[in-house]
Amino acid sequence: MSKIDLTLRTFLLAVTIAFLVAWAALGHAATAPDATALLKRSDSYRNGWPAYTLRVKITNYEASKSDEEHLYEVSQKGTDKTYVEFMSPREKGRHLLMLGDDMWIYLPDTSRPVRITPLERLSGDASNGDVARTNYAVDYSAEFLRAEKLGSQSCYVLNLTAKRKGATYQRILYWVRTEDARPLRAEFYLTSGKHIKSASFDEYKESAGHLLLRKLTLYDEIRHNSHSVLEYSDAAPRNLSDKLFYQGRSDRF
């Protein structure tokens, strides 16, 4: 074999190996989607418009038996202003306000708006944060973990890590459908690493031109016989005044 042939063969082998490596790398890159874009898209199933109102009915179950219902009217403007009015008889007169990382609750029987600490956001079967903080892309950094099947549906698994103080949970494992980033399942973790809740995103429904989440089930992973069903309805875009989101307003409607 001539020296030229050997050089040519070595060159061709190197080119082939380089091509295979590049192809494998590109192939891997193609299967690793943009986690942040996916998260933003998945948020659109819960936040249809820049400003909107909706109703949330929460039914708590103990040992598969319905034991209480709560009704809320939620007004949201942008990604960091949420106002929640409590509508059920035992909570009438209560209001919850979220402005960025800050949260207040207005109780009819206290003399002032009460600041809520991040830990208090976790209270309840479905927590204050579960109702009021639905823009995960604002609160969490997303990282693509893997692609897998959830039942019959192909999905991406994202690892969400809290990036601001206002986030309700420290970490969320988030399953979104491959084809349209529709949320399917979530697991919620505390700073200690404790897995406290899981969620299944059960039903979606077209509302004023947007496909929106209609039913979500939250499972208590500490008290395993307890779960809550959140049903969303009457979602509609609204002109919401900034005054609605002013924390010093005590004469709330």
Added chain:
Amino acid sequence: MNRQCLIPMILLLVASASAQDPPPPAEESSASTRYSLAVIDDATFYSGVPAHAPQILNQLLLEPNFAIRYKDRLTFSTSLIGLSATYDHTASTLRVKETYAGLSAGDFDISAGRKMVRWGTGYAFSAAGVLDPPRIPTNPSDRLNTNQGRDMIKADWVHGPHALTLAWSTAALAPAHSTLRDTTAFRYNVLVRGFDTSLIAGNDRGGDTFGALTFTRVVGQAWEVHGEAVWREQAAALIGAKCTLHSGVTFIGEFYTPPSTAYFRDLSISPLAGRQHYALFNAGKSRLRELPGWKEWDVSGSIVANLDDRSFVAVTDISRWFGTHFSSYVHIEIPHGSNTSDFGSARYDTATSAGVRFHL
């Protein structure tokens, strides 16, 4: 592709794009209403009272609330208290807790009538809440909802994180024995770097001029701190904190020092007693979810102490829900101290209140 094909395609694309445009935001429906009704029967049993004094106070309260809002611009709200109290005799009264009308235009809100404002940041004490209902440290949550608002005209301007409020309150309709005066007060409130901060200034007609600074701030995951600094003849100060544990148990602590002036001094305190120092410690948990079958229960306990005469009162609150509309509760107060002390001068050894509430 020729032009004849291109034009219909462009039209189709434009049509489909316009079909996907979000619908225009809807205005609030023309009128919306809210209402609620509470009926409370509360019986308080006193022990250690003088022999001639009745040992039971029974109060039956009917509390309707109604509000209507028209197109986000006009508001009318009313909240009444019907009270029938039986002690040594039976007396019935009708009180107006709030009744006011409001007009909203752009960044401005104007309201007139009797209404509650809440400017103080203290839980059990407040010096800065110049137009607030009175704080009663052993009953900070006004458990029977009998507090009444002040008669006032109030104008608010809210823009972004800034809010300016000007209020003028008249004492013309206050009860004859009341010490209220006509009050003009101004408040600037701003949320900056997590500090919810207010500057308050004003004047009581024929009385004092006052100024105050208040703040609240959340620190870390579990803590909230709040405070007030007030000047009214002399300085008054309050500092407090709330801490929440992972278990949901919440602790509140407050330290409050008012001067010995007519405005701040409690009736049970001698004018010669000088500046007073108070402390509050409260621990509570709502919904004992961790205990099977105790989800409907709320419990809390407090100690309110006068640090100067070493008197204190221990307070316990326990409540339970029954279904959606009914709840019951027990509220116990046990004062301790010498007969001339702030809390020890109470005319009973123990006051135990038990009651039933109906909510609609």
